[in-house]
Amino acid sequence: MARRATSGGSAGGGTEPGAATGSGASGSGTTGAVPERLLAEATRLFAEHGYDRTSVQEIVEAAGVTKGALYHYFGSKDDLLHEIYGRVLRLQTERLDAIATRPTPVTERIAEAAADVVVTSIQNLDDTKIFFRSMHQLSPEKQKAVRAERRRYHETFRALVEEGQRDGRFRPEPRPDLVVDFFFGSVHHLGTWYHADGPLTAEQVAAEFSDLLLHSLLRP
Amino acid sequence: MARRATSGGSAGGGTEPGAATGSGASGSGTTGAVPERLLAEATRLFAEHGYDRTSVQEIVEAAGVTKGALYHYFGSKDDLLHEIYGRVLRLQTERLDAIATRPTPVTERIAEAAADVVVTSIQNLDDTKIFFRSMHQLSPEKQKAVRAERRRYHETFRALVEEGQRDGRFRPEPRPDLVVDFFFGSVHHLGTWYHADGPLTAEQVAAEFSDLLLHSLLRP
Amino acid sequence: MARRATSGGSAGGGTEPGAATGSGASGSGTTGAVPERLLAEATRLFAEHGYDRTSVQEIVEAAGVTKGALYHYFGSKDDLLHEIYGRVLRLQTERLDAIATRPTPVTERIAEAAADVVVTSIQNLDDTKIFFRSMHQLSPEKQKAVRAERRRYHETFRALVEEGQRDGRFRPEPRPDLVVDFFFGSVHHLGTWYHADGPLTAEQVAAEFSDLLLHSLLRP
Amino acid sequence: MARRATSGGSAGGGTEPGAATGSGASGSGTTGAVPERLLAEATRLFAEHGYDRTSVQEIVEAAGVTKGALYHYFGSKDDLLHEIYGRVLRLQTERLDAIATRPTPVTERIAEAAADVVVTSIQNLDDTKIFFRSMHQLSPEKQKAVRAERRRYHETFRALVEEGQRDGRFRPEPRPDLVVDFFFGSVHHLGTWYHADGPLTAEQVAAEFSDLLLHSLLRP
DNA sequence: GATGAATGAGTCTTCATTCAT
DNA sequence: AATGAATGAAGACTCATTCAT
Numbered sequence: 001m002a003r004r005a006t007s008g009g010s011a012g013g014g015t016e017p018g019a020a021t022g023s024g025a026s027g028s029g030t031t032g033a034v035p036e037r038l039l040a041e042a043t044r045l046f047a048e049h050g051y052d053r054t055s056v057q058e059i060v061e062a063a064g065v066t067k068g069a070l071y072h073y074f075g076s077k078d079d080l081l082h083e084i085y086g087r088v089l090r091l092q093t094e095r096l097d098a099i100a101t102r103p104t105p106v107t108e109r110i111a112e113a114a115a116d117v118v119v120t121s122i123q124n125l126d127d128t129k130i131f132f133r134s135m136h137q138l139s140p141e142k143q144k145a146v147r148a149e150r151r152r153y154h155e156t157f158r159a160l161v162e163e164g165q166r167d168g169r170f171r172p173e174p175r176p177d178l179v180v181d182f183f184f185g186s187v188h189h190l191g192t193w194y195h196a197d198g199p200l201t202a203e204q205v206a207a208e209f210s211d212l213l214l215h216s217l218l219r220p
Numbered sequence: 221m222a223r224r225a226t227s228g229g230s231a232g233g234g235t236e237p238g239a240a241t242g243s244g245a246s247g248s249g250t251t252g253a254v255p256e257r258l259l260a261e262a263t264r265l266f267a268e269h270g271y272d273r274t275s276v277q278e279i280v281e282a283a284g285v286t287k288g289a290l291y292h293y294f295g296s297k298d299d300l301l302h303e304i305y306g307r308v309l310r311l312q313t314e315r316l317d318a319i320a321t322r323p324t325p326v327t328e329r330i331a332e333a334a335a336d337v338v339v340t341s342i343q344n345l346d347d348t349k350i351f352f353r354s355m356h357q358l359s360p361e362k363q364k365a366v367r368a369e370r371r372r373y374h375e376t377f378r379a380l381v382e383e384g385q386r387d388g389r390f391r392p393e394p395r396p397d398l399v400v401d402f403f404f405g406s407v408h409h410l411g412t413w414y415h416a417d418g419p420l421t422a423e424q425v426a427a428e429f430s431d432l433l434l435h436s437l438l439r440p
Numbered sequence: 441m442a443r444r445a446t447s448g449g450s451a452g453g454g455t456e457p458g459a460a461t462g463s464g465a466s467g468s469g470t471t472g473a474v475p476e477r478l479l480a481e482a483t484r485l486f487a488e489h490g491y492d493r494t495s496v497q498e499i500v501e502a503a504g505v506t507k508g509a510l511y512h513y514f515g516s517k518d519d520l521l522h523e524i525y526g527r528v529l530r531l532q533t534e535r536l537d538a539i540a541t542r543p544t545p546v547t548e549r550i551a552e553a554a555a556d557v558v559v560t561s562i563q564n565l566d567d568t569k570i571f572f573r574s575m576h577q578l579s580p581e582k583q584k585a586v587r588a589e590r591r592r593y594h595e596t597f598r599a600l601v602e603e604g605q606r607d608g609r610f611r612p613e614p615r616p617d618l619v620v621d622f623f624f625g626s627v628h629h630l631g632t633w634y635h636a637d638g639p640l641t642a643e644q645v646a647a648e649f650s651d652l653l654l655h656s657l658l659r660p
Numbered sequence: 661m662a663r664r665a666t667s668g669g670s671a672g673g674g675t676e677p678g679a680a681t682g683s684g685a686s687g688s689g690t691t692g693a694v695p696e697r698l699l700a701e702a703t704r705l706f707a708e709h710g711y712d713r714t715s716v717q718e719i720v721e722a723a724g725v726t727k728g729a730l731y732h733y734f735g736s737k738d739d740l741l742h743e744i745y746g747r748v749l750r751l752q753t754e755r756l757d758a759i760a761t762r763p764t765p766v767t768e769r770i771a772e773a774a775a776d777v778v779v780t781s782i783q784n785l786d787d788t789k790i791f792f793r794s795m796h797q798l799s800p801e802k803q804k805a806v807r808a809e810r811r812r813y814h815e816t817f818r819a820l821v822e823e824g825q826r827d828g829r830f831r832p833e834p835r836p837d838l839v840v841d842f843f844f845g846s847v848h849h850l851g852t853w854y855h856a857d858g859p860l861t862a863e864q865v866a867a868e869f870s871d872l873l874l875h876s877l878l879r880p
Numbered sequence: 881g882a883t884g885a886a887t888g889a890g891t892c893t894t895c896a897t898t899c900a901t
Numbered sequence: 902a903a904t905g906a907a908t909g910a911a912g913a914c915t916c917a918t919t920c921a922t
Contacts, residue, residue, distance in 0.1 A: 034906085050356055052272035056892060067893080068908050077892065132412065133353050136270055171435070178420075178428050185409025186402045192352065193401050200398075208398050215391070216436035254881095276917060287918085288883050297917065474902095490796055492712035496896060507897085508904050517896065572852065573793050576710050611875070618860075618868050625849025626842045632792065633841050640838075648838050655831070656876035694885085716913060727914080728887050737913065 035073045037063040039087075042080045047126035047191075051081060051134040081134060082142045088127040089149045092120060093156075100156055106164040107218075111210045113157065114183065118206035121190050129191035154180050161217070170217040183213050255293045257283040259307075262300045267346035267411075271301060271354040301354060302362045308347040309369045312340060313376075320376055326384040327438075331430045333377065334403065338426035341410050349411035374400050381437070390437040403433050475513045477503045479527075482520045487566035487631075491521060491574040521574060522582045528567040529589045532560060536596055546604040547658075551650045553597065554623065558646035561630050569631035594620050601657070610657040623653050695733045697723040699747075702740045707786035707851075711741060711794040741794060742802045748787040749809045752780060753816075760816055766824040767878075771870045773817065774843065778866035781850050789851035814840050821877070830877040843873050 032040075041062035045054040056077055060067050074080050099113045121128045135143060158180045164170035186209060194205065252260075261282035265274040276297055280290050294300050319333045341348045355363060378400045384390035406429060414425065472480075481502035485494040496517055500510050514520050539553045561568045575583060598620045604610035626649060634645065692700075701722035705714040716737055720730050734740050759773045781788045795803060818840045824830035846869060854865065 050272070052270070053357070055890080057890095066908055068895085069906075071893070072906060072908095132409075133356070135412075136353070137273070174428060174432060178425065179432065181409065181413050182406045182429060182432055185406035187405070188409055189352075189401065189405025192355075205398065208394060209402060212394060212399065212402055212436040215438075215440075216432040218435075218440070220435075220438070220440045275915075277915095286883055288920095289881080291918075292882065490712070492710070493797070495894075497894095506904055508899095509902080511897075512902065572849075573796070575852075576793070577713070614868060614872060618865065619872065621849065621853050622846045622869060622872055625847070626845035629792075629841065629845025629848055632795075645838065648834060649842060652834060652839065652842055652876040655878075655880070656872040658875075658880070660875070660878070660880045715911080717911090726887055728916085729885075731914070732885060732887095 034063070034065055034069055038065065038070055038073065039080065039083060043084050043126045043130065046081065046084070046134060047129040051077075051130070051137045078137075078139050078142065081130070081138055082146070084127060084130060085135075085138075085146050086149075088124055088131065089146070089153070091124070092117060093149065093153050095120060096153060096156055100160060105169075106160055106167055107169055107214065110160045110164060110217075111214055113160065114210040114213050115203075115206035117187055118190065118209050119202045121187055122194055122196075122202035122205065125191055125194065125196070128188065132188045132191070154184065157184075164217060169219070171219050174217065179213075179217065182216075183209075254283070254285055254289055258285070258290055258293065259300065259303060263304050263346045263350065266301065266304070266354060267349040271297075271350070271357045298357075298359050298362065301350070301358055302366070304347060304350060305358075305366050308344055308351065309366065309373070311344075312337060313369065313373050315340060316373060316376055320380060325389075326380055326387055327389055327434065330377075330380045330384060330437075331434055333380065334430040334433050335423075335426035337407055338410070338429050339422045341407055342414055342416075342422035342425065345411055345414065345416070348408065352408050352411070374404065377404075384437060389439070391439050394437065399433075399437065402436075403429075474503070474505055474509055478505070478510055478513065479520065479523060483524050483566045483570065486521065486524070486574060487569040491570070491577045518577075518579050518582065521570070521578055522586070524567060524570060525578075525586050528564055528571065529586070529593070531564070532557060533589065533593050533596075535560060536593060540596055540600060545609075546600055546607055547609055547654065550600045550604060550657075551654055553600065554650040554653050555643075555646035557627055558630070558649050559642045561627055562634055562636075562642035562645065565631055565634065565636070568628065572628050572631070594624065597624075604657060609659070611659050614657065619653075619657065622656075623649075694723070694725055694729055698725065698730055698733065699740065699743060703744050703786045703790065706741065706744070706794060707789040711737075711790070711797045738797075738799050738802065741790070741798055742806070744787060744790060745795075745798075745806050746809075748784055748791065749806070749813070751784070752777060753809065753813050755780060756813060756816055760820060765829075766820055766827055767829055767874065770820045770824060770877075771874055773820065774870040774873050775863075775866035777847055778850070778869050779862045781847055782854055782856075782862035782865065785851055785854065785856070788848065792848045792851070814844065817844075824877060829879070831879050834877065839873075839877065842876075843869075 038059060042054070042059045045058055045062060048054075056067060056070060059080070060070050063070075070080075074083070095116055096113055099109055099116060102109055102112075135146065138146065154177075158176045161170065161174075161176040161179050165172050165176070190205070194200075258279060262274070262279050265278055265282060268274075276287060276290060279300070280287050283290075290300075294303070315336055316333055319329055319336060322329055322332075355366065358366065374397075378396045381390065381394075381396040381399050385392050385394075385396065410425070414420075478499060482494070482499050485498055485502060488494075496507060496510060499520070500507050503510075514523070535556055536553055539549055539556060542549055542552075575586065578586065594617075598616045601610065601614075601616040601619050605612050605614075605616065630645070634640075698719060702714070702719045705718055705722060708714075716727060716730060719740070720727050723730075730740075734743070755776055756773055759769055759776060762769055762772075795806065798806065818836045821830065821834075821836040821839050825832050825836070850865070854860075
C-alpha cells in the first residue's frame with residue numbers, strides 16, 4: 001500500500017547516508033535499490049542536461065529499469081525533482097540547525113554555518129545545480145512547499161545575522177534579509193563555476209566565502 | 221537563403237533605446253517593429269515560464285504575428301535566446317568598461333561598478349532571470365560564445381579587485397577570482413527574489429550590495 | 441493454474457441475494473466476500489466512468505483488496521464485465537420465463553413482462569447502463585455468448601407478441617421482431633435518463649411503458 | 661488564425677451535404693479535404709470499435725495524414741467526437757423544426773417527425789451508434805453542451821405530444837416526457853440491431869416505428 | 881515579407897497483466 | 902489465499918521546423 005513516494009519521506013526506505021551525488025559516475029545503473037538508483041540517475045541527468053531536457057526514458061535507461069518501475073515508485077517526473085529537493089533541504093536544514101544552536105559566539109557560528117553550507121553544496125553539486133535552474137519547473141504546489149522549507153532555512157540564518165547585530169559585533173547597517181540573499185546567491189551560484197577537478201578544494205572555497213561574509217558584516 | 225539575422229548583430233537594426241524588460245507589459249503585441257516585438261515577448265515569456273516551457277506558438281501569438289514571420293527574422297528559437305543574451309551582455313559590458321576606466325580611486329570605481337550592475341540587472345530583471353536558468357539550453361557553440369563574453373566581463377571586474385589589492389586598499393587575502401564569483405552569484409540571484417513592487421528600490425539594493433562587497437574587501 | 445472462476449458460473453459461489461446495484465453505495469469496500477465486493481465495485485465504477493475508463497487499480501482500491509486478489513478470482517478485467525452481464529441476464533431471463541408461462545391471457549402476460557423488465561432494469565440501473573455502452577468491449581467470443589442469451593430472451597418476448605396477434609387481440613400489422621426492438625430500445629435507454637431521486641418511481645415508469653406498449657399493439 | 665475547430669461551425673468550411681456515414685467504406689483516405697476525411701474516418705472507427713478503443717494513430721492512418729495534421733484542425737480527440745455530435749444534432753434539429761411548424765394536423769406532423777428521425781438515424785447509423793455509447797466519454801463541459809442541444813430537440817418533440825393531447829386526438833394519460841424518452845430509446849437503439857443489408861429498408865422501419873408510436877398515443 | 885498547413889519525432893503517462901514470494 | 906514490484910506496449914498530445922504559395 002506504500003505506493004508512490006510522499007514528498008516527506010525518502011522513497012525507498014533507507015536513510016541513504018552521505019549519498020553525495022556530485023561526483024557523478026556515468027550510469028552504473030545496476031547496484032542498490034530501484035528507487036535510489038532512479039533518484040541518483042535522475043539527479044545526475046537533471047544536473048547535466050536540465051530537467052526539461054532529460055526524458056523519463058533516459059532516466060530509466062540509465063537506472064536499468066523500465067518506465068513502469070519508475071511510475072511504480074514516483075507519481076510523476078515532477079515527483080522525482082521534488083524528492084531531490086527534499087533530500088538536499090533536509091540535509092542542509094539539519095546541519096544549519098545543529099550549528100545555529102551551539103553555545104559559541106555568533107561570529108563563530110555564522111562562520112561555521114557559511115563554510116558548512118558551501119562544503120555541502122559542493123559535495124552535492126548536482127543537487128545545487130538543479131536547485132536554481134529547475135525550481136520553476138516544479139508544479140506550483142510543490143514549488144510552494146519547497147519555498148516554505150527554503151524560507152525556514154533562510155530565517156534561521158537571518159536570525160544569526162540579527163543576533164550578531166544586536167550583540168554589537170556586526171555592523172548595524174546591512175539589512176539582515178539582504179545579507180542572506182546576498183550570501184546565498186553566492187552559494188547557489190557555485191554550481192555554475194566550481195569543478196571538482198579545479199584548483200580549489202571545497203574547504204578552500206568554504207573558508208574564503210565564509211571570510212568574505214564575515215568581513216562584510218564585522219565592525220571595522 | 222541569406223535572409224536571416226546573423227546571430228551576432230541585433231536583429232532589427234536600431235539600438236532599442238531603453239528597452240527595459242523588467243517592468244513586463246503583458247503582451248500588447250502590436251507596437252513597434254516585428255523583430256523587437258518578438259524579442260520583447262520572448263524575453264517576457266522565457267522569464268515567466270522558462271525557455272523549454274515556452275512554445276514558439278506562444279511567442280508569435282503574444283507578438284501578434286505568425287510563425288513564418290518569426291522564422292523570417294530568426295533562424296531558430298535558440299537564436300532568440302542568444303539574441304537576448306547578446307543584448308544584455310553588450311549593455312553591461314559597455315557600462316562596466318566605462319566605469320572601470322574612470323580616473324577615480326579603485327574603491328570608488330568598484331563600488332560604482334557593483335552598484336551599477338545591480339541596478340541594470342534589476343531594470344532588466346527578465347533578462348537576469350533567463351541568464352542563469354537557460355544558459356545550458358543554448359546550442360554548445362552559442363554557449364561558448366556567451367561564456368567568452370561573460371568571461372571578458374568578469375576579467376575586467378577582477379582586474380579592479382586586483383588593482384585594489386596592489387594599491388593596499390583591499391585586504392590581500394581574498395582570491396580575486398573567488399571574489400568575482402562570490403559577488404556575481406549574488407547579482408545573478410536577484411532574479412529569484414527581487415520584486416519591483418517589494419519594499420526596496422533598485423538603488424537601495426545596489427547601495428547595500430555594493431557596501432557589502434566593499435566591506436568584505438577593505439582592510440579593517 | 442486451475443484456480444480461476446470459469447466465466448459461466450458465478451464467481452463467488454452463492455446466489456448473491458438481492459444484489460441490487462442501482463442504489464450504488466459509494467464504495468465501503470470491506471463488507472462481504474471478496475469476489476462479491478469486487479463485482480459490486482466494478483459494477484458501480486463501470487456504470488459511472490465506463491469500462492475502459494475504469495482501471496483495475498481503481499476497482500481493487502474500491503474493494504479494499506489488491507490486484508493479486510482480483511486476478512485470483514477473475515481471469516481478466518473482461519471477465520468481470522462478463523460476470524456482470526451474466527448476472528443480469530440470468531435474473532431477467534428467469535423472471536420473463538416465469539411470467540410467460542403463466543396461465544393468464546397474453547395481454548396480461550405481456551403487460552406484466554413489460555412492467556417487470558422496467559422495474560428490474562431500474563433496480564439494477566448500473567447494470568442497465570453498462571449493458572449497452574460496454575457490450576462491444578467484451579472479447580468477441582464472450583460477446584457472442586451474451587448475444588445468444590439476449591436473443592433467447594428476445595425470442596421469448598417475441599413469442600408473446602406473436603401469440604397476441606394469433607389470438608386476434610393484437611393488431612396484425614406490426615412485425616413482432618420490430619416490436620421487440622422497439623420496446624427494448626426504450627428499456628435499455630432508461631439508464632440514460634432515469635434517476636432514483638427524480639419524480640417517478642420505478643413502478644410508475646413501468647406502468648406507463650407497459651401501457652404505451654399495449655396500446656401500440658391492441659386493436660383500436 | 662482559424663486554428664482549431666470551434667464546436668459551433670463545421671471544421672473544414674463546406675457544408676458537407678448529405679454526408680451519410682452509415683454505409684462506411686473501409687478507409688479510402690485520400691479524397692477530399694483533410695478535416696472532412698478525419699471526421700469521416702473517425703466516425704467510422706468510433707462506430708466500429710468505440711471511442712476509447714480507437715486510437716488517434718488509427719484515425720490518422722485511415723485518413724492518410726499525420727497526427728500533427730489532426731491536431732492542427734482539432735484540439736483533441738474529444739473535439740472530434742464533439743464535432744460528430746454537432747453534425748448530427750444540427751441535422752436532426754433542423755429537420756424536426758421544419759416538420760413541427762408545418763400547417764398540418766398534429767397527428768400527421770408527429771407521424772412524419774417520428775418516421776423522419778428513424779430514416780435519418782439509419783442513414784447516419786455510425787453517428788447514431790456513437791451517440792449513446794460515447795456521450796459519457798466527452799469532457800464534462802462538452803457533454804453539457806450536447807445535452808442542452810439534445811434537450812431542445814426533445815422539447816420540440818414533446819410539444820407535439822402535448823399539442824395532440826390538448827387537441828383531444830391523443831389519449832390524455834401518457835406523460836409527454838415519458839413518451840419522448842420511450843420513443844427515442846427505440847430510435848437510439850437502432851444502431852445496435854439495424855443492418856443495411858438486412859431485410860428491412862430504412863423507410864419500412866420508419867413506417868412501423870411511427871405507426872407503433874401513433875397507436876400508443878391515439879384514443880382507441 | 882509573410883502565411884499556415886503539415887510533418888514526424890518526441891513527450892509524459894497509464895494500464896492490464898505476470899510472477900516470485 | 903494473497904501480495905506488490907515490475908513489465909512493456911500503447912496511449913494522447915506537443916512542438917520546432919519546413920515549404921508551397
